[in-house]
Amino acid sequence: MSSTTALSGYRDKRAALILRDRSLRRENLRVKALTLNEIKADEILRRIRADEEATIWKEEHPSIPHPFPGMEFLTGKSIIVRTKIFEILSKMPKGALLHAHLDAMVNAEFLLKLALKYPAFHVRIHQPLTVANLPTNLPEFRALSEDLFTHSASLTDSGYAIGTWVPIRNARQSFNAEFGGPEGFDRWVLAAMTINPAEAYGTHKTVAKIWQKFASTFITSDGLIHFQPLFAEYMRVFFLTAIEDGISYIETRINFLRKFMVGADGRENVPHREWLLMFDRVQSEVKMKMKIDGREDAFIGAKIIYSTIRFITPEELEWYLEDCIALKKEFPHLIAGFDLVGDENALKPLIYYIEPLLHFRERQKDEGVDIPFLFHAGETLGDGTDADVNLYDAILLGTKRIGHGFSLIKHPELVKICRERGIAVEVCPISNEILRLTSSMPMHPLPALMNNGVPVALCSDDPAVFGNMGLTFDYYQVFVSSEVCGLSTLGGLARDSIEFSTLNNEEKRQAIAGWERRWRDYVDYIAGLV
Numbered sequence: 001m002s003s004t005t006a007l008s009g010y011r012d013k014r015a016a017l018i019l020r021d022r023s024l025r026r027e028n029l030r031v032k033a034l035t036l037n038e039i040k041a042d043e044i045l046r047r048i049r050a051d052e053e054a055t056i057w058k059e060e061h062p063s064i065p066h067p068f069p070g071m072e073f074l075t076g077k078s079i080i081v082r083t084k085i086f087e088i089l090s091k092m093p094k095g096a097l098l099h100a101h102l103d104a105m106v107n108a109e110f111l112l113k114l115a116l117k118y119p120a121f122h123v124r125i126h127q128p129l130t131v132a133n134l135p136t137n138l139p140e141f142r143a144l145s146e147d148l149f150t151h152s153a154s155l156t157d158s159g160y161a162i163g164t165w166v167p168i169r170n171a172r173q174s175f176n177a178e179f180g181g182p183e184g185f186d187r188w189v190l191a192a193m194t195i196n197p198a199e200a201y202g203t204h205k206t207v208a209k210i211w212q213k214f215a216s217t218f219i220t221s222d223g224l225i226h227f228q229p230l231f232a233e234y235m236r237v238f239f240l241t242a243i244e245d246g247i248s249y250i251e252t253r254i255n256f257l258r259k260f261m262v263g264a265d266g267r268e269n270v271p272h273r274e275w276l277l278m279f280d281r282v283q284s285e286v287k288m289k290m291k292i293d294g295r296e297d298a299f300i301g302a303k304i305i306y307s308t309i310r311f312i313t314p315e316e317l318e319w320y321l322e323d324c325i326a327l328k329k330e331f332p333h334l335i336a337g338f339d340l341v342g343d344e345n346a347l348k349p350l351i352y353y354i355e356p357l358l359h360f361r362e363r364q365k366d367e368g369v370d371i372p373f374l375f376h377a378g379e380t381l382g383d384g385t386d387a388d389v390n391l392y393d394a395i396l397l398g399t400k401r402i403g404h405g406f407s408l409i410k411h412p413e414l415v416k417i418c419r420e421r422g423i424a425v426e427v428c429p430i431s432n433e434i435l436r437l438t439s440s441m442p443m444h445p446l447p448a449l450m451n452n453g454v455p456v457a458l459c460s461d462d463p464a465v466f467g468n469m470g471l472t473f474d475y476y477q478v479f480v481s482s483e484v485c486g487l488s489t490l491g492g493l494a495r496d497s498i499e500f501s502t503l504n505n506e507e508k509r510q511a512i513a514g515w516e517r518r519w520r521d522y523v524d525y526i527a528g529l530v
């Protein structure tokens with residue numbers, strides 16, 4: 001055999017092996033061949049990605065010592081936003097956002113601005129502020145009823161009685177110059193609601209430690225968000241900013257742990273059904289606005305994944321499950337599913353709740369409703385820990401999707417089940433990296449899941465805390481960390497986000513048709529870049 005024949009035989013085998021391996025990926029199951037414009041757009045994207053890898057990601061940046069594509073998000077963000085790939089991805093029609101906690105969906109700076117509009121908001125602290133304890137001495141916010149309004153002048157002068165409420169505007173205005181004055185107040189509050197690079201990558205570097213900081217951000221924002229007059233505006237801003245990022249449908253997890261939010265009168269008296277009424281009204285208004293603007297395809301709507309936190313008792317869970325059923329019966333079009341949230345490594349595993357969870361199925365039959373489980377599971381570095389074992393219970397309980405599933409790839413049988421039954425994993429790359437499950441995107445197990453044919457929806461998780469507003473940042477991190485990723489990966493992920501949503505078949509058909517129209521325009525736009 002001549003050496004050229006041997007060589008060409010080898011090349012054929014090599015190409016066939018690569019093809020067989022890659023053909024497991026979902027985007028390669030597509031029957032339709034790529035259009036000429038798609039091929040061109042794919043080449044353009046790959047070229048720009050390679051150019052930027054060799055230029056902007058190789059340059060010296062004064063405050064970023066070792067930049068690389070897919071690096072730690074909080075450190076690399078200022079480079080990311082200057083790239084052409086980021087600009088292109090920001091225009092992409094992204095389909096659905098399927099894993100997003102409502103408590104962290106509006107930019108923290110904007111939330112604070114909103115709160116400053118309401119004189120009812122008061123703030124207090126539980127130990128005196130010092131320059132040294134500023135980052136850990138957290139503000140607590142609450143909208144008070146008028147009879148409890150105070151005239152306290154300041155949080156920081158010597159006359160402040162620890163633990164008493166100060167009107168938010170007074171607190172801001174009189175914030176001691178030593179702590180930066182009013183702008184210092186803003187920085188203090190924002191720092192309490194977000195995670196900064198020094199925390200994620202320095203002081204709180206492990207999963208357990210960064211979770212403590214992460215959980216504390218919700219304590220601060222909680223008092224601001226759960227005030228009825230602000231809540232509606234909050235949801236409107238969430239929907240509108242998501243739409244501007246190319247998201248056309250949302251399934252958001254709402255944490256119903258607290259049974260009432262604070263009403264306009266400052267009393268804790270707004271029950272869950274009124275939260276849903278507001279949610280419904282706001283999304284109808286946003287849909288109407290899109291229609292008037294001639295952009296109906298841009299927003300199909302939003303649904304709610306009913307959630308509570310995995311530290312309650314099984315008896316308490318019974319109450320929430322009944323509440324969820326009652327809401328589903330009253331608002332069948334709004335409740336998309338049920339989930340338990342909170343740190344899986346520290347809180348209760350699914351098996352702890354097995355009785356109420358099994359009973360929930362029976363109760364649904366009695367009541368004639370269908371509420372799929374959409375469980376967080378395997379958001380962990382553990383191997384065989386409770387958090388990792390949650391994956392078995394999630395699947396046995398019939399979960400429709402898996403939230404995070406970071407440790408799923410360790411379980412060949414579960415990977416097979418997810419592929420065969422079409423259980424999609426809601427992968428939140430930036431969240432996983434900031435919460436220190438992975439040190440950077442190239443180390444994330446996402447390619448392993450995708451190469452095994454597991455369906456994936458990319459999600460942002462808690463963008464107000466992580467600074468990854470919309471879905472563009474998560475798409476960016478994924479796209480620049482893989483050579484396999486191309487235009488069809490992007491399109492496949494977006495399409496799958498709709499495919500694996502809880503929309504019914506007819507709604508999906510329409511949503512996909514709308515997305516395809518927008519996708520064609522998007523491909524034309526990229527193909528036109530030279």
Ligand SMILES: O=c1[nH]cnc2c1ncn2[C@@H]1O[C@H](CO)[C@@H](O)[C@H]1O
Pocket residue numbers: 101102103215218254255309341342343344376379431461462
């Ligand atoms: O990635 C996550 N995994 C589990 N729980 C989460 C995650 N992100 C947010 N929450 C939880 O949701 C509640 C806010 O509604 C918070 O308790 C927060 O811990």
